[in-house]
Amino acid sequence: MGTAGFHATLLVVGFEAEAAATVATDDVREVSTASEAIETVSAGAIDCVLTAGTLPDGTGLGLLESIRERDPALPVVLAPADGDEALASEAIAADVTEYVPREDGPDALAAAVDRALDRGRDRRERRAQARQFEAVFEDPGAYSWVLEPDGRVRRASDAALGAIDATDRDVRGEWFWTLPWWDRTEDGRSTIRAAVERAADGTIAYRELTRTGTDDGGGGARPRTLEVTIRPVRDESGTVVSLLAEATDVTERVRLEEELRESEELHRVTLNEMTDTVLITDDEGEFTYVCPNVHFIFGYTDDEIHEMGTIDDLLEPDLFDRDRLAEEGVLTNVECTATDKAGREHTLLVNVREVSIQGGTLLYSCRDVTKRKRREEALTALHGTARELLYAETDREIADRIVADAADVLDLEASAAFLFDTDENVLRPAATSAVMERLHGPFSSRRANADTISGQVFVEGESRFFADVHESPTLSDPTTDVRSAGFVPLGDHGVFVAGSADVDAFDEVTRELADLLATTAEAALDRVERERRLRERDRELKRQNRTLSRLDGMNEIIREIDQALVGAETRTEIEDAVCERLTSADRFSFAWIGTTDPADERLESTAHSGTERGRGYLDSVRLALPDGTEPAVRTAIEREVTVVSNVVDRLHDDPWREAALARDYQSVASVPLAYDEFTYGVLTVYADRPDAFDETTRAVLAELGETIAAAIAAVERKRALVTDSRTRFEFDVHDDGFVFARLAREADARLSFDGGVRQHEDGASVFVTVEGASPQTIASVAADLVAVEDAQVITGDGDAGDGNGTGGGSVLLELSRPFLALRLADHGVVLRSVEATPEEARVVVDVPSTVDERGGAAVVSNAFDDIELRSKRTVDRTTARDLRTTLLDRLTDRQLEVVQLAYYGGYFESPRAKTGEDVAETLDISPAAFYRHTRTVQRKLFEVLFEDVGLPANTAPTVE
Numbered sequence: 001m002g003t004a005g006f007h008a009t010l011l012v013v014g015f016e017a018e019a020a021a022t023v024a025t026d027d028v029r030e031v032s033t034a035s036e037a038i039e040t041v042s043a044g045a046i047d048c049v050l051t052a053g054t055l056p057d058g059t060g061l062g063l064l065e066s067i068r069e070r071d072p073a074l075p076v077v078l079a080p081a082d083g084d085e086a087l088a089s090e091a092i093a094a095d096v097t098e099y100v101p102r103e104d105g106p107d108a109l110a111a112a113v114d115r116a117l118d119r120g121r122d123r124r125e126r127r128a129q130a131r132q133f134e135a136v137f138e139d140p141g142a143y144s145w146v147l148e149p150d151g152r153v154r155r156a157s158d159a160a161l162g163a164i165d166a167t168d169r170d171v172r173g174e175w176f177w178t179l180p181w182w183d184r185t186e187d188g189r190s191t192i193r194a195a196v197e198r199a200a201d202g203t204i205a206y207r208e209l210t211r212t213g214t215d216d217g218g219g220g221a222r223p224r225t226l227e228v229t230i231r232p233v234r235d236e237s238g239t240v241v242s243l244l245a246e247a248t249d250v251t252e253r254v255r256l257e258e259e260l261r262e263s264e265e266l267h268r269v270t271l272n273e274m275t276d277t278v279l280i281t282d283d284e285g286e287f288t289y290v291c292p293n294v295h296f297i298f299g300y301t302d303d304e305i306h307e308m309g310t311i312d313d314l315l316e317p318d319l320f321d322r323d324r325l326a327e328e329g330v331l332t333n334v335e336c337t338a339t340d341k342a343g344r345e346h347t348l349l350v351n352v353r354e355v356s357i358q359g360g361t362l363l364y365s366c367r368d369v370t371k372r373k374r375r376e377e378a379l380t381a382l383h384g385t386a387r388e389l390l391y392a393e394t395d396r397e398i399a400d401r402i403v404a405d406a407a408d409v410l411d412l413e414a415s416a417a418f419l420f421d422t423d424e425n426v427l428r429p430a431a432t433s434a435v436m437e438r439l440h441g442p443f444s445s446r447r448a449n450a451d452t453i454s455g456q457v458f459v460e461g462e463s464r465f466f467a468d469v470h471e472s473p474t475l476s477d478p479t480t481d482v483r484s485a486g487f488v489p490l491g492d493h494g495v496f497v498a499g500s501a502d503v504d505a506f507d508e509v510t511r512e513l514a515d516l517l518a519t520t521a522e523a524a525l526d527r528v529e530r531e532r533r534l535r536e537r538d539r540e541l542k543r544q545n546r547t548l549s550r551l552d553g554m555n556e557i558i559r560e561i562d563q564a565l566v567g568a569e570t571r572t573e574i575e576d577a578v579c580e581r582l583t584s585a586d587r588f589s590f591a592w593i594g595t596t597d598p599a600d601e602r603l604e605s606t607a608h609s610g611t612e613r614g615r616g617y618l619d620s621v622r623l624a625l626p627d628g629t630e631p632a633v634r635t636a637i638e639r640e641v642t643v644v645s646n647v648v649d650r651l652h653d654d655p656w657r658e659a660a661l662a663r664d665y666q667s668v669a670s671v672p673l674a675y676d677e678f679t680y681g682v683l684t685v686y687a688d689r690p691d692a693f694d695e696t697t698r699a700v701l702a703e704l705g706e707t708i709a710a711a712i713a714a715v716e717r718k719r720a721l722v723t724d725s726r727t728r729f730e731f732d733v734h735d736d737g738f739v740f741a742r743l744a745r746e747a748d749a750r751l752s753f754d755g756g757v758r759q760h761e762d763g764a765s766v767f768v769t770v771e772g773a774s775p776q777t778i779a780s781v782a783a784d785l786v787a788v789e790d791a792q793v794i795t796g797d798g799d800a801g802d803g804n805g806t807g808g809g810s811v812l813l814e815l816s817r818p819f820l821a822l823r824l825a826d827h828g829v830v831l832r833s834v835e836a837t838p839e840e841a842r843v844v845v846d847v848p849s850t851v852d853e854r855g856g857a858a859v860v861s862n863a864f865d866d867i868e869l870r871s872k873r874t875v876d877r878t879t880a881r882d883l884r885t886t887l888l889d890r891l892t893d894r895q896l897e898v899v900q901l902a903y904y905g906g907y908f909e910s911p912r913a914k915t916g917e918d919v920a921e922t923l924d925i926s927p928a929a930f931y932r933h934t935r936t937v938q939r940k941l942f943e944v945l946f947e948d949v950g951l952p953a954n955t956a957p958t959v960e
Helices: 017-021 034-043 060-070 085-093 106-137 158-163 188-200 251-262 264-272 292-298 302-308 322-328 370-389 395-410 434-440 453-460 508-567 571-586 613-620 631-638 655-662 695-722 739-747 775-782 820-825 853-862 883-890 893-904 916-923 927-948
Strands: 009-013 027-031 048-052 076-079 143-147 153-156 205-215 221-234 240-249 277-281 287-290 330-339 345-357 360-368 414-421 426-432 464-466 484-489 494-500 590-596 603-610 642-644 667-675 678-687 725-733 750-753 757-760 763-771 788-795 808-816 830-836 841-848 867-876
Touching (some): 027 034, 034 048, 048 060, 048 106, 060 085, 076 106, 143 158, 188 205, 188 221, 188 240, 221 251, 221 330, 277 292, 287 302, 292 302, 292 345, 322 330, 322 345, 345 370, 370 395, 395 414, 395 508, 414 434, 426 453, 453 464, 453 484, 453 494, 484 508, 508 571, 571 590, 571 603, 571 678, 571 695, 590 631, 603 631, 603 678, 613 655, 631 642, 631 667, 631 678, 667 695, 678 695, 725 853, 739 775, 739 830, 739 841, 757 820, 763 775, 763 820, 763 893, 775 788, 775 808, 808 893, 820 853, 841 853, 853 867, 893 916, 916 927
Parallel strands (some): 009 027, 009 048, 048 076
Antiparallel strands (some): 205 221, 221 240, 277 287, 277 360, 330 345, 345 360, 484 494, 590 678, 642 667, 667 678, 725 841, 750 763, 750 830, 788 808, 830 841
8 A cells, every 4th residue: 555654544434344355554443333433533543434335324424524523634535335426526525535436446445545544644744744833933932934935024923023023014025134133233134135045045044143232131232142044945846935034042052152162171160050961072973072961961971971982872873964064164953862871862952063172073062952842742732732622512522632632742641530510519530541541440439528639639729749649648549550640620620630650750841731731621611611601591591581471471461350350240250351361362272260069079160261172171071079180170179279281291091181182282270269268169271382380370370369269259248248138157166266265264254246346457346245244354364365455344234334243244355367257258258246155155147148158157167176057047138228237338437436335335225324424534535526426326327227228217127
């Protein structure tokens, strides 16, 4: 093959063994599927891919596109079974390296692979050369220019521009010898022009110039010596296409060389303190002088160097051209590679000069630039890593990249990356190199604490390097074959680990590069995290916008329903309005309100609205109690909100789901219509999409259920005021917590209450008639009860209501909320009377015909722990309106308070138990005000009796 002398690894994909053998190269790996090929390419060390057109899990074209996403430069040969012009066009568009149908024969296939390998090798070499050129060109220690062959400036390095305070635009296209660089040099322009012309002819030109009047930073000025090198750059045909010029400030080196010539002894002393090594030989290359510091670079003593023979045994043979040296007098920055006593290679820059010192004719000044060279190469690799990290989208991609590039940047094959798991507070291994796997084995997760080295480094945020990690007391795995190890934090994201099987593998440069690699990765991880947070924020904002839109829609529904509830006069109007508003404008597909039938056997629809198929749905599903599974039935049984987010779930478990899905009902919500522990039915809503009822919608519907129930209770109360027929219930109460029962028991008295209640902000006021005990006793007992805010004796059985007798009287009780009569009134139920003795208590209530009897009785039952229904009967009123209600509607609170206190205080008895002045004093008003209030009440009473009701003067009304 054309790749002789070049070791290449070929990956053959989807070929039979016989076909693969025809294209065998140094190393052939065979896989059958595209996924195996991607995995092999991702692992690295593949120089070319040869793929068939059709693969078991895809196509060769698809594999080509996947490879290009990972490695745009990897050569790929696509070899379908038959030629196809359309496929060839697509392959070329996808950047295929070679396209050759297998029908062309094995020779054509082998030739295509050869060409692809050559192109891949050339591309790698060009990329490497480009990276090397950029590293040299931007060396801050030198000034560099790229010139046209005629000497015009094409490009200048930042250092060269900064030294003359110019921009690239200022110098581009100018003659190189006209730049301000050469203004203060003797014959500088002509010298540089001659050097450019020499280089344009194809010969490297070296010139040394002295520049005068240069500020040294201390306020003075001294000459500077510049060493200028201009090299020709040729294309493949050998034509000079550009020139590379480099100027280096060698003032110090020239000064030292001058001092060397002036005094050899001083020169020797100086060399002992320098890291550069100076060697002097005769024309045959035998050493005449060896600098004492030679061991700094080569590891040999000066005696060992003398014994070595000639300088060709120490440096590369034919290091320079003797004719050129004779012509130019000095050769500078000759790069070569030398091996020290320990077998380590060093990169040297050697200056060669003709001298005449004690039999020596050639002086070699050797500078070890191994670290600088290594740093340049590492920084070039690091630059490539940083560029790749710009496109990384996940933390794991970044971890994989820094582990993959660690070998080039650090010259260490063993590396791994741990990423911090914030949910579990552990460092998890995210990427591991093959060498690290071999030396250490698989890593496990580690707690982010001081128990391990990686945990310590992560918590403290400081890098740690070990010449031998086995000496660390916190080494987690003493069996590891890793000796030298470096642990570098990746900020808040994790820890990077690099190591070697050798001891003391981390020098100053390696540590610096490890920190730079980790810092680069940390910046990439920060970027990925920021982008991830922005994406999460965008998603959250979209979610919030959707929620707000739904909430706005629900608020609009609530406003419309509230308006409808305000104007509704009947329960039917309320229920119809609610269902219509919920299904208008395609808000929901179907809504209905159901109540239990009298026998508590099933739910019955009282109102519904929505699609025409809705009624058919109610007829087709089982709404029986208590074993039904339909959401409305479950809500009626449990009196809790029921939500089915997706009707399709458990489709065949509940028959109602199939009926709902047939009508495109995808989700359901059912809420009880409950107010003050009393249920008026259930409201059930169906939507045409899954998950239509989120937490906000559920809460709104639940509150809507309470609002609807309150509205129904209000219209029931309103109708109860004008109805003529009602059901009267008598209950025996055995609840020790009932305030009247407790007062009667503790005072050993009989208490009665005729249902008259005056409501105020903090509770209610009632007048209680006392028998068998003094009212003062009742007031004393009441003072110890939490349910009683205040107790005031109105009359007693003794003298003028002094309250000290034992025969009875009346007491005004201020009761705190919730008082029984107020709770019952909220549901249209009227408390008629209460009688309590030390042995029992009886409560009588009226339930108007417009209120469900069972519900009314349930309201009373729910108010007590132990209650028993004694009797039930129907009561008809004989008048068109309730006399008492009509009268109370006409009285003010103050008028009612005055007349109640007068009545229960015995003012209207004959003889009077209390005078008007006594009652006025109790009320803290004047007697005149008292008489005015009583006369007003009497007048309003007679108005109701004779004018509104219309009874004849000699007819007495029947009042319940």
